[in-house]
Amino acid sequence: MLIVEPGQYPREAEIAKSLKAEQAVVGGLIECVYPWQDNACIVCNDEGKLEGLPLNRTLDDYDVIAGTFFVVGLTEDDFCSLTNEQVERYKAMFFKPQLFVPYRGGLMQVPYTNPDLPNTPESIKQDFAIRHNLPELSFCAVEGFDHVMLVQYGKDGYWEIDAPPEGIDAKTYAESLNAAMGVTKQQQTAMLYGLTVGWDKLAYRFPDIDEQGRITRPRKNRDNKER
Template sequence: MKVVMVEPGQYARIEEMDTGLESLQKAVGGLIDCAYPWEEMVCIVCNDEGLLNGMPLNRNVENYQPIAGPFFVCGIEGEDFCSLTDEQAQRYQAMFHQPELFVPYKTGLMHLKYDDPNLPGVPDTLKKAYQERHGLPELGFCSVPNLNMIMLVKYGQTGYWPIEHFPEGMGAEEYADTLNQMIGVSKPQQTAMLYGSMFGWNIPAASPERYDENGKPKPHGQRRGNQER
C-alpha cells in the first residue's frame, strides 16, 4: 500500500509498504498504535510505546500532539489500512516534509523545522537556497562564552532566542554542539552564524569558509571563496 513514511531527522517520503503485521511493526520499531487527527479516512500509524521507550520526538501534529519515533500515514478502509490516493500522498508528504527539532523553551516545547542538504531526499530547491546563503543554514545554536546560555540564531535576522534549559549534566557548549549535530550544522557554520546574527550577514566573518573544522579562524593564506560579501 502507498504510505507517507516519516522518520525523525529525515525528510518525509512516499513509499510502498507491505500490509502484513510484521512489516508494519518493523516500520515503526515495535508495537503499533493509531492516531486519527483528521476527519478524512486516513490515520497515523506509530509506535505504541514511543514516548515510554524514549524514542526521539519526530513531528508535531497540528491540533494533536508531537509523535515520538517513526510513523507513517495511510488510508483507512473499513477496519483495514489501505493506500493513500496520489493526492493524499503528496499532501501529507508536504505536511511532514521537513524534519523537526524539539527544544525546551521558557514558553514550552519549541519545535523547529529545518533543512539539511546532506540528508537523502533533499529537494534541489533547498540545495540552491544553501548556495544562495553562502553555505549557511537557516538556523543554528551558538554557546555564549563565559555564560551558561545558548543562542538560537536564524539566518537573516539580528538578535537571538535564549535557550536556558539543558539536559542534566550538560553544559551550554556541549548542548549547542549536540543540537547542531542533530540538524547538520558544522562548527564553521556555527561560528559564522554567531557573527552574522551579531554584526550583519554580509560581512566576511559570516562566511563559514573563514573557519577551520573547530570553528576557529583560519590563517589568511588558507581562506578561500568569495569574501566580498
C-alpha cells in the same frame, strides 16, 4: 504509504499488507490516530514515549509523536494506498524534521532542513547555496555566557534557550543541538559572525573558518613590501 522518521524527510514506500510488516516499520505495537477528515490516518508506535523513542513530529491537538510513523490511506475497514494528492499533502505537512529543545518549562519545536539528508529536494540545496551554504537556523554560544542562542539567518536578535543540562557547558550544548540538525561547527561560527558583525558582510567578506569552528586569518608576511 508515507514513512516519517525522526531527523529525516518523509519518504514514499510500499510494504506487505500485514500486521507484522506494519509493526516492523514503527518498531513495535501499532496505534492508529485519525486527526483528519480524510480517508487517511497515522500509524505509530503505541509505546513510543514509554520506550524513550526519539521525538519525531508534532501533530495538532495530539501532542508529539515519538518514533517512526507512517501515513496510510483508509477504506471502510482496512488500510489502503494513499492517492497521489494525499502523498503530496502529507509530505508537505511533515516535510521538515523537528528538533525538540527544553524551553520555558516546555519544548520548543525547531523545524529544520539539511541538504545532506537522503532525497533532499533540489530547492533545499539551492536555498543553502543562496545562504552561502549556511542553515536557516543554528544554535550558538558566546564565550563567557552560560546560555545558548537560537539564531536565524538574516535576522537580528535571537532566542535565548534555557540553561544547558547540568554538567554541560553552553558551547558543548549548542554543538550537540546543531549536530542533531546537521549543522557543523564551521556553520555555527559563521552564523554567530553574521549575527554579531552583520549579515550583509557575509556576502563579500565571508570569514575563513576551520573544522573546529575557529576563524583563521592569513599571517602577514613582513618581507612582502607590496601594498
